[in-house]
Amino acid sequence: MPHLDPEQLSLLAMYEGWEDADGREHLGVCPECAADYAALRRTVDAVKTTPDTASLSVPGPHVWAGIHRELGLAEAVQEDPLGGAATKPADSPAGPAPSNVIAFGPRKKAWWQRTGTWIAAAAAVVMVAAGGIWVSTRPAQPIPLAQAQLTPLAQYSATGSAKVVEAADGSRRLDVTLDKDEARGYQEVWLIAPDLSRLVSLGIMNSDSGSFEVPAGLQLADYPIVDVSDEPVDGNPAHSSVSIVRGTLTS
Amino acid sequence: MTSPAQASRGWDDGLTASFLAGDERALAAAYREFAPLVHTLALRSLSDRSAADDVTQEVFIRVWRSRNTFKPELARLPAWIVGITRNVITDAHSATAREVRKANAVAGAGLAAGEFGAGTEAAEVLADRLLLDGELDRLGEPQGSIMKLAFYEDLTHEQISRKLGLPLGTVKSHIRRSLTHLRSRLEVDHAAS
Numbered sequence: 001m002p003h004l005d006p007e008q009l010s011l012l013a014m015y016e017g018w019e020d021a022d023g024r025e026h027l028g029v030c031p032e033c034a035a036d037y038a039a040l041r042r043t044v045d046a047v048k049t050t051p052d053t054a055s056l057s058v059p060g061p062h063v064w065a066g067i068h069r070e071l072g073l074a075e076a077v078q079e080d081p082l083g084g085a086a087t088k089p090a091d092s093p094a095g096p097a098p099s100n101v102i103a104f105g106p107r108k109k110a111w112w113q114r115t116g117t118w119i120a121a122a123a124a125v126v127m128v129a130a131g132g133i134w135v136s137t138r139p140a141q142p143i144p145l146a147q148a149q150l151t152p153l154a155q156y157s158a159t160g161s162a163k164v165v166e167a168a169d170g171s172r173r174l175d176v177t178l179d180k181d182e183a184r185g186y187q188e189v190w191l192i193a194p195d196l197s198r199l200v201s202l203g204i205m206n207s208d209s210g211s212f213e214v215p216a217g218l219q220l221a222d223y224p225i226v227d228v229s230d231e232p233v234d235g236n237p238a239h240s241s242v243s244i245v246r247g248t249l250t251s
Numbered sequence: 252m253t254s255p256a257q258a259s260r261g262w263d264d265g266l267t268a269s270f271l272a273g274d275e276r277a278l279a280a281a282y283r284e285f286a287p288l289v290h291t292l293a294l295r296s297l298s299d300r301s302a303a304d305d306v307t308q309e310v311f312i313r314v315w316r317s318r319n320t321f322k323p324e325l326a327r328l329p330a331w332i333v334g335i336t337r338n339v340i341t342d343a344h345s346a347t348a349r350e351v352r353k354a355n356a357v358a359g360a361g362l363a364a365g366e367f368g369a370g371t372e373a374a375e376v377l378a379d380r381l382l383l384d385g386e387l388d389r390l391g392e393p394q395g396s397i398m399k400l401a402f403y404e405d406l407t408h409e410q411i412s413r414k415l416g417l418p419l420g421t422v423k424s425h426i427r428r429s430l431t432h433l434r435s436r437l438e439v440d441h442a443a444s
Contacts, residue, residue: 043437
């Protein structure tokens with residue numbers, strides 16, 4: 001079947017209930033037409049849909065304070081225009097706006113200009129490596145295979161450690177200990193590839209420590225990053241993108 | 252702010268004039284109206300609340316400092332703010348290409364669109380909507396009327412043809428061209444950002 005003609009494609013995108021079985025069938029098999037259709041649908045959605053703006057995240061009062069200071073605005077507009085909105089409870093999916101109001105001196109350095117958490121994590125790795133890893137030679141005891149210092153990300157302050165131990169039967173376990181549970185939702189423990197392109201969930205941690213089985217056959221070298229994320233209770237199994245602590249396993 | 256219609260039409264173009272004249276209260280009003288959208292778009296893209304805070308600051312600082320470059324005849328202020336937001340987010344990405352590659356890689360590992368929940372989806376739709384706001388009026392006639400009847404009253408092209416007394420083929424071709432035009436408005440913005 002030839003490509004759909006542009007008018008047919010427009011009508012399909014415009015009217016969801018448009019009766020055009022052949023056209024819809026073609027969309028299922030032709031990536032080119034499907035891409036055009038998707039772009040047109042997005043346009044139609046933008047005009048027609050009413051997004052739920054109540055779920056947008058609200059920046060904290062320090063954000064306006066920084067703008068106010070940087071631009072040298074008048075006292076009359078000193079108050080956060082969003083007023084009490086920023087203190088409203090955590091209806092934003094990624095958690096509430098940070099409650100810690102940062103006192104702005106000179107404008108806060110943009111985060112991408114600051115030394116990254118990654119460098120801190122790397123430094124922690126070096127320290128762990130330099131400190132040496134205790135390896136047991138007693139076969140009856142679990143053998144630590146690797147460990148990591150966990151350092152906080154973004155607005156979190158929890159720290160902790162993680163270690164992988166091998167039991168006599170060859171099974172491996174990841175023990176995670178944090179100094180506090182800072183999750184707004186719940187904590188989930190992950191092992192992540194160095195380039196962050198792949199990740200494996202090890203399980204839920206409802207307190208400040210937990211033990212997790214490492215899948216048999218998983219190469220720790222392929223997934224050396226231990227990550228504890230803050231997951232909203234939303235039924236979405238994917239990583240929330242909000243990490244509390246991270247560290248890299250070294251052996 | 253319960254609907255995008257309110258969000259954008261709630262933006263009084265009179266405020267745009269005050270804004271251009273340097274009235275700081277108009278900047279505060281723009282912040283009240285659009286900071287949550289800006290923040291959510293940044294959070295979605297950068298996956299870091301503190302980074303989203305920084306982007307939000309930068310956007311409104313740029314909005315104020317470059318207000319003389321805003322051309323009200325080309326776009327409404329909300330669309331202009333959305334455009335600046337996309338630019339600032341891109342700058343944040345390129346300034347930190349290495350770290351962001353990692354952040355995006357996590358995003359690629361199943362953390363694509365919507366992982367922050369409904370809020371970020373809503374932000375994208377709202378941003379698109381603000382970009383298209385006023386575009387129906389700019390289509391001219393009869394295109395504007397045709398598209399409004401199709402979008403808001405769900406009239407089929409036959410019904411529109413009868414209602415406006417236009418040949419069916421004309422209506423179809425206007426729908427196609429108008430939709431293509433609106434689509435290009437969104438894509439130009441995304442390419443520019």
